[in-house]
Amino acid sequence: MSSLAARVEAFLAGAEFDRGPWLAVAFGCGIGLWFLLAGTWQWLTVIAGSLVVAFAAIAAWRGRENRSYALAALLSIALGISAGTALVWARSATVGAEPIPYPRFERIDGRILAREEQPAEGRVRLVLAARDPETARAVAYRGNLPLEADGPQLREGARIRLSARLMPPSPPIVPGAYNFARRAWFDGLSATGSVVGDVELVEPPAETLVSIAVIQRRLSAHVRRNLDGTAGAIAATLASGDRGAIPEADEEAMRDAGLTHLLSISGLHVSAIIAATYLVVLKLLAAWPWLALRVRLPLVAAGAAALAGIGYTLLTGAQVPTVRSCIGALLVLVAMALGREPLSLRMVAIAAGVVLALWPESLVGPSFQMSFAAVIAIVSLHNAAWVRSFLAPREESWLSRLARRAAMLFLTGLVIEFTLIPIVLFHFHRAGLYGAAANLIAIPLITFVSMPLVALALFLDLVGAGGPAWWLVGQSLDVLLAIAHFFAEQPGSVKLSPRIGMGTMALYIGGALWLALWQGRARLWGAVPIALSTILIVTAPVPDLLITRDGRDLGIASQADRLLVLRDSGGGYAQQNLLELAGTDREPMAIAAWPQSRCSPEFCVLPVERSGKTWSVLVARNRDLIAERALAAACGKADIVVADRFLPRSCRPRWLKADRRYLQREGGVAVYLDRERVDTVAQDQGAHGWWRAPRR
Template sequence: MATRNAHLVPIGAEPESGDVAVQRTWRSAVRLSSVAARMERFLGGSGFDRGPWLTVAFAGGIALWFWLGNPWQWGVAIAISVLVALGASASARPFNAFPELRKAAAALGLLVSFGICVIWLRSELVGAEAIERPEVRSIVAKVLEREEQPGEDRVRLVLAFQDAESGQAHKVRVNVPISKDDPAAQEEAVIRLRVRLMPPAPPMLPGGYDFARTAWFGGLSATGSLIGELEIAEPAMQSAGLAKVQRDLAAHVRARIDGSPGTIAAAFASGDRGAITDRDEEAMRDSGLTHLLSVSGLHVSAVIAAAYLLALKLLALWVWLTLRVRLPLVAAAVGATAGIGYTLLTGAEVPTVRSCVGALLVLAALALGREALSMRMVAAAAFFVLLLWPESLVGPSFQMSFAAVLSIVALHNSVWVKSFLAPREERWIATIARRGTMLLVTGLVIEVALMPIVLFHFHRAGVYGAFANVIAIPLVTFVSMPLIALALLLDIVGAGGPLWWLAGKSLELLLGIAHWTAVQPGAVKLMPEMGVGLFAMYVAGGLWMAMWRGGTRLFGLVPWLVATPLFLLAPIPDVLVSGDGRHVGIVGEGDRLLVLRESRSDYAKDNLLEMAGQEGEPVSLSDWPGAECTRDFCSLTIERGGRPWHLLLSRTRDRVAERELAAACDLSDIVVSDRYLPRSCRPRWLKADRSLLDRTGGLSIDLKNERFKTVAAGQGEHGWWRGGRDEPPPRRRQ
């Protein structure tokens, strides 16, 4: 009776012990039910499109697979997601009264688990085991891809060959100097060559670019370079493949426009960026215009829009057809054909495919009389790309493309923007002013949306990119690309010369804007690593602001407001150590980075500068008065956290007397070496020799807090990682 009538206990009376337990359970259920009811009312009255959140859940499952470290964690995540979905579908009282909440939980749980399964399956199907160690060998290989890069003075070949001993097939990428290239080394040709091969490189430092992951999903087991001469064993069959058409088109455009403008025009026409010089690449990057060089949304949309409008206007002149056929349907078919052809011609890269899919959905909406730009259209395009290439989610190309599109759609679907751009009775100059203002606002919104992505992947922030894009985007969309297209068309009858001249002048203006913007004070600011957690907060806040409506979307600012000061106040690493132990950077001793070696590799130098958040040329330790350097070692003392830290850094691999080395290690807090050091070398805190670095990868060391980050910490047991597990920092001996 006590249990059955627990709810009848009078107010103020002391219930029996059994009554207390039941009453607490009942109150807990009431509280949970109340929370669920509020969520139900929120979802029911939000008035937003819920479909796109299914794509977000799918992407979340993919991201979860990359973040979790090993198969049992992936399996547990799948099981939990499925259980949530099943529990929501068959939930008992009191939650069966909340249909919106139950449908959301069931759908999101299923799609999260589906995302994990898709990327896991993709990794197992396409992942390629890297070669064990660097090697030099002679191979007979078939050419799969050929990419000409005159700007780098080389040709890049993707080859397939079979190991004669193991019988295992390998796909490798080899750089061939132009001076040793044979134009007959086309796709499908069989060549004989001697190559130096290397396993795909993991990130040099924590937070750096992970080429090993990219190579894994690209099926590459090694990269390398040609040694000696290249010999054609079997010439390629003569065929008009798209790759050859692309190269011929790029060569034709560069022949019509000289110099740097010609290389940019070739990139617009064919997607071939191989001839663009490093100087122009850097200027476009630092000015925030590098997205114009990648054939993506802007270019595909321009081609499809031009084909659609041209077909619509020309077909409207045919009265017989106009009276019998819906012209938007025919024009949409023409635009779709042009878009698909341009996508295939320019290499069908993931950003281009994404843009083409999105543009085709817009065409379908226009043909059916539906809203052309919507979140559902963007979500459908994203889902399609992620279903085919789920690994693209963690790459900057996918993230930047969709962040820009989401920003544009969210901004232009907002009430105040629609009101601002609504037609009205006014002078033409006022209309132009409003459109120009909106273009500037759109550029600023895109710049803000892309900044966390750029900081996370490239560790740099641009300041003037929005202003440069206000001029550059209309210039490329309405001047340069139409001129190039018309010039190519007129070249059929040999009359494209004047248009090529005009196109070249427009591209000279584009490059002028890029170079002028890039050299302005403060145009680029290097920033240290942004952690995955902070980046996730920015992504969550951005998605919330883009996909909700009304005042509710402002809650998305909360993660940004929390993440921004955490990022700005995050400690900058004091010491950076590359995964091979050869490159060491020391931060905080003046305005410039101190380095152990003056590397001829721009890759190593740029990685150290970006992770340190410093600009300018590094200073070699041998030239710094605070360091003592011999032929074999450099030693120095730096002050951090109110205490001195003694560093001993190896410079050569020459033999050193063990007793002398042990004595030097005993006086040091940190020893870094690119070789295996004997056990007798026992520094007071950290011995970062090859024995440790082979397991951890590169290090980012914070001396004040006596901790370090490792590359291994973000790798887990994914197939592309060949090192060991992360290791906790040791305690410092006094």
């Protein structure tokens, strides 16, 4: 044991163990365990077990004269895990909103808490504070209001009456799909729906109320008045964070080209604002000799840049990527002011810790994961010795220096792209593969052309002279859109993936963190789990059957590499999810149109061949009455029966009966015939508050 302990100490010393980043990792692991584990006794076991380990490490540390890396690591990790699990549990208990028990039509008398304009969707999204008519408890509802029913008085603080179709926040439609119910739980939403009919204004908002949201909307509207089309919508996004006016086709092109991050106010935008403010203030103040001789100008410039960064963060909605970027940029300013190294993993760890302490639920969202993965990749790359040597100042021509910087920018984009692809595939099931090349052009365009021009145009608008600047903004953003469409439309530009397992992602994230946080040769061991997870991602199996939670939509992977769907819904939400999780973008085919299907007005029967075995699938097409004896006979000949109705006990297929009773209990279903495995949404939800399965 003493020999093993000595080896551990030697390894930690050689790998330059730093407790700061690993403490943040352990904190995040504790939060992740709460989401992953099913119930109260498991969460208590994690907290208690971690505290026992921490006390044991403290006891072993007493009386030691020399520092112990192993005990320091053990203590940090144990405390981080227990704190993370306890914090997210406490936040869930305090902010979680109980969903309404069933869909219903309701007359609502409430006050507007938030308003989000989405002209591209033809609607305004309102969040209302009201009273539940059944329980009299305070609740928050989110409703979509058609643009034609909108009015200037329908803003924050107004009290209104309206009728709405409400439904509980939706859990994943099938395993691996987006879990809106979880997000709604932490956002405090009890129901979502759509407004029906006219809206009655009971009490107008306070005339003196000028909030950040109001300023944001006014700024966005001002930008769109000066610049039409998608360019105006993107300019409004850069100025205020409002993405509601960007057309779906252009947003999809930006996503497939790997440029979506330019539409989400995050590190690039905040850093550009802070850096520009720092340089402008520093240069202007340096022109005043009296002040320059008496005041430390970098401190003044850093303070002005910090205020600009905080103001921009608040103005653009204070989303997680923006807050993370603002915190990181402020830490960089502090480090520069103190003469410390600004780009360090310890700085990233502090930013991550602050964000997780405020919003622990953000850990499981794509925004947090992608933001910090990109930042960790950048910092780790630029802290490598060979990169520092490559970028070190030297005597060379401006052309060589420019080429060196361009090569480093491309390499950084490539590293970020490889880092983010597994995370993007895990959450969205599709990722652009040419992002490094697209970003090589798009990032300098946005940073050094579009954003300064937007700022210049807004400044010139104060004296009514912003027209020429807005024209230049439009031209630059048209170039950005052309870049996005060019790369998105290239052959092989998009990688599609079916559901990726949680174990695969844990393997990848663990390997990536090992590679990033250790120093020396020890870090190379992180390449092993990364390689294994990459193989698992590439070979992830496609579900043979995907059944939505209501049983009304069904996808079957056919031998023709096309998804067979029950209803030809023309690209609706359910069908889009089925296509994504089947890993295909080919046009689906209706089951009834498939030559091997045999359909009556009530049911379809079709064979599905897998690994030399033919499975018979019986699918209900509607809820029309059918003789029980005939139904029982048809069920007896089928291996799998799928129906959005309650089927009688006499319906007994040979393997799986996915009727309404089963789907209400288990949620959406993914079936793998080769392995004879059935994955359901309920398997991943546990006893968390946002999951309310009917009692058996």
